[in-house]
Amino acid sequence: MMAEHIRIGDVAPRVQYLGDGSRVAFTYPFPIFQAAELELRLDGVVLAGGFTVSGAGNSEGGTVTLATPPASGSTVTLRRRIRVERSTDFQDNGVLRARTLNDELDRLVAALQEQQEELSAALRQDPAEVGGNFILPLRGARANRMLGFDGTGELVVLPRDSGLISAPFPGAVPHTVEDKLAEQLSARDFGASGNGVTDDGPALQAAMNAAGASGKTLLIGEGSYRTTQPLTLPGAAAGLTMRGSIVYAGPGGQPALTIGDGGTARNASKRHSGLTVLRGTQADWENDNDIGILLRNHDASIIEVRRVEGFSIGVRTLGDGRGFEDCTLVLGRIVNNRIGPDVHTATAGAWNTSIRYHGGHFAVGSSVHVDKDRFGIRLSAAPGAYVAHNRHVFDGQNFELNAEGRPISGIPFLCEVNSRAIIARGLRMEGCSGFVARHTGAAQDHVYEVAWASQGYAVEIEHTLAATRLGGVVQALHQAAPHREATREVASVPSLRAAAIRWNATETGFEKLACLSSNVSGSPATLHDFVFPALDSFTLTNRGVMMTGGRALGFIVDARLCRDFALSVDADAPRMIVMCFDGVNNLLTDSLGPLVLASGQSMVWNPTARWWQGAADMTDAGLSRLQAVRLSPAVATAVIGVARIGADYELRALRLNCDPRHAPAVMYGLPDLRLGVRDLVAEQAWDPPSIAAGASAQTNVPVPGARPGDFVQAAYSLSTSGVVFLAQIGAQDVVTVTAWNRSGAAVDLNAGTVRVRVVKA
Incomplete structure (x- = not known):
């Protein structure tokens, strides 16, 4: 008898581990009564010896120690196996001891746990169903046949060549089980394991060859398929569906997965989905032939790339025969590649044009090749190849290239060809260089719409010395979207210095602008009390004017019909201000609530100056230099401009735009408002x-x-x-x-x- 009573808890009598090549001790969390009741399986094979068991009789389990560590990736299974037999007998009129009874009940519970664990993995009927016949026919009756279910859900056996299987809908044509199973090929049918350890390369290639020979779609199911050889899906295959991933551990300098044929082949109307190719070790980014997925000469196809990681080039769309055109690519995570997609041509007679690229997260880890340039998307061509890569559309790409603040380039687009009409919409740039694209040739008519950038609206196209065309335009929406819509110019002073007016011996004014002070004396109450044709304390510079001493400059606009304005400023660190008046030019204060909203910052009421002012200076670092303003319907006349709040600064130019539906008047030089005129x-x-x-x-x-x-x-x-x-x-x-x-x-x-x-x- 055991010294202390064992307790059988609610713990499954089985545990599994993955060997790492060095570990020899493995714990089991369930109790056993004797060491012989612990079964050890290595990759499914029961071991008769070569290990020791400790902890028998302990409620918390114990440890199994192997003499030799299991190989890396091997499966180690520990489970309890109790012999179901009666080894004790209670005597008539004998003493019934609690310990003896508890030991017998513990064994019963332990055996029931083992049965429950085995039944959980068995094919069985749902508890909600009652009745049914699920007894297998005799061996001779079921030999070389298929198990199935009839119209009532009962178990039946079917000849492999019978036509008894049909879809349960009117008009469905019966066909054989073999035909049904052969509608789509599976890589597992050719021996691929997907366990991440076995070299599945030969099996995968055999499956791809079969898909090409039969013209069917190949399914690579769930799992991790390691291969030490490059793979090719022939162009005759209908498509490729991946639910698992290919892990490439083969030689570098060549594509891990090639899809489609070269030459004059037109790989048309294909459907590839879930493409996932990972490199076993990170590429050194030195060889452009180190490619994750190579797509050749596709036409009118739909291709979904779920993940490509660790290559010099993640995905290459290649025209090297008839060409690559009119396809739709849906992109997922394209990470740790020097170049994500590479839009490429290899011959003079092959084109690459009119492709739609949707989505894509192009990222490089913070510790990956920190001294090397990286690009999101490249348009390129081999020497002498076709270079007019025209009318590609890129939608909603996300670039996190980890180059900002480093002496390397991290640019979303690299254009090395003479492409035209490349349209990129809704881009996100995080941690990139200050350029959305680098052009090195005669590319033109490109449009890059940047929806968000860590550089704000300060994003440009970099043209190298080899560029021979103005490549296109950048539409920076981040911190600038209202300005893109405010396209009608209301007023402009392109040079404050040239517009300066010496009103008298001490006071300076400016054309089209009203001069304001942050502390008007007396009891001002109307527009005419707050705006002046000139004031002192303005110091002119060679290019503009120094804003000093609580001074402000602004445009006076009629806001009765148009309430949306956009102010752009050329200055060092300006602060936007807005002063509001009603229909008879009485000052409006914050008693009516917020009268002014801005696009890039909060507007706060300054009770001393009696105007609304930005909560911060309009600086590039704060991403607020471009400001859109919306006025309350209560505002009939407004002064929109900039003021000196915290520190002196040079102001060089002011421009005011509005919604193109309106053309509001700018009020200056009027008979009762003699300001802003020379x-x-x-x-x-x-x-x-x-x-x-x-x-x-x-x-x-x-x-x-x-x-x-x-x-x-x-x-x-x-x-x-x-x-x-x-x-x-x-x-x-x-x-x-x-x-x-x-x-x-x-x-x-x-x-x-x-x-x-x-x-x-």
């Missing part, structure tokens, strides 16, 4: 006295804003008959007009109107 005009009635020969007469015309040093002109509304009108600014806001009689006789002009024009310097 030309000042005024007139007044004057009846000059009689002017003697060589003499003159003068009159003063008030011109608010005129200052000494401005350019000034004068004219009279009537014929002057030898009298010349001169103008000068002798004092601020006043133009002195002189009528000089240059004739030899006195002249007495009739009453008329004297007009003056001042051009601000």
Whole structure:
């Protein structure tokens, strides 16, 4: 008897391990009564010796120790096998001890657990069904036949060549079981194991040859199929369906899986799905012939690539005979390849054109070849081959190339050919270089739409010295999408320096712009109280103006019909501001709630300045330099511009756009809003006295804003008959007009109107 009573818990009496070539000790978590009750199987074969068992009699199980470690990848199975026999007997009128009874019950429970575990793996009827005959016919009756089920679900045996199998729908034609099973070939029919250890290369190639010979689709089922030889699916095969993966452990410098034929073959109307090829070891990226999947000369086919990993080139679509065209490729994870898909031609007579590429996650691990360039998609050609790769469409690709901040290139598109009309839409760039594409030839008419980039909207096309065409355009939507839609220019000051106006001795203004202050004195309440034609504290530079001292510049716009605007700025670190007024030009405050929304940042109310301002400076680092603005319906007039909030900065240009459905007015130079204009005009009635020969007469015309040093002109509304009108600014806001009689006789002009024009310097 055992010293301590064993306890049989709810633990399955079987456990399995995978050998690693060095491990010899394997634990079992279920109890056994004797060491002989522990069965050990190595790759399914029961071992009679060569191991020791410890822990018999322990409720928690014990350990099996082998004399020799199982090979790497081998299966080690431990299970309890109790002999079902009665080895004890209770005596009539004898003492019934609890320990003895417990030991017998424990053995019964242990045996029942073993039966339950075996029954769980057996083919059996669902508990919801009652009745039915599932007894096998005698050996002679079932020999060389197929098991099946009749119309009531009862077990039957069928001749292999009978026509008793048909689909249970009207019009279905019966055919043999062998024909039914042969509708699709399976790699397992040719000996492929899919266990990740066995070399399945010969079996896979035999299956692919059979698919080509029969014109059928080949199924590579679940599992990991290791191969030490390159594989080729002939073009005559209808297609390839993969649910498992091919692990290539063969020689480098050649494709792991080739699909389709070369020459004049037209591999048309194919359907390949779930293609997954993994390299057993990471390629060194030195050989462009180290390819995961090579697709040759396909036409009008649908191809789904689920995963390709570890090659120099993940997938190559190749025209090397008739050409590659008019196909749809659905891409999955294409990772740790120097180049993801390579759109390639190998001969002068073969093309590669009009392909649709959907999706694809092109990524490189942070520790993979950190000193080597990598590209998402390449368009290329062999020397002398066809180079007009036209009208490819790429939809929704995701690039994570791990090159940002490193002295290497990580660029989504590498174009080495003279392609046209390459359209890439909805791209995502994470950790890439600052270029969406590199062009090295005569490519043109490419359109790259970047939906998101860690570089924001600062994404361009890189043209190398060998490029001979302007390759295309970048449509950067990230932080710029509202600007793409705001296509009507409302107002523009392309050079703040050229637009500067010296209003008086200290104040500076700018054409089309209102000057604002962050602290207006008195009790301002209307638009006219807050906007000025000029203010001091603006310091002009060679290229623009330094924004200092709480100053702001902005466009005044009519917002009654158009409420969506887009502001773009050329400045170092500007801060956007928006001031709002109602239909009679009264200031609107935050008492009405948020009146302004921006595209790239929050807008906060500044109670001192009485305007809404961005929560941060508009800098490239913050990805907010391009800002779209939406105004509340309560806003009738708005001032949209930039201000100096935290630090001085140089402002060089301002542009305002809007929804092309509208053309809102920009308010400047109006009779009651004399700001934003360089030309000042005024007139007044004057009846000059009689002017003697060589003499003159003068009159003063008030011109608010005129200052000494401005350019000034004068004219009279009537014929002057030898009298010349001169103008000068002798004092601020006043133009002195002189009528000089240059004739030899006195002249007495009739009453008329004297007009003056001042051009601000």
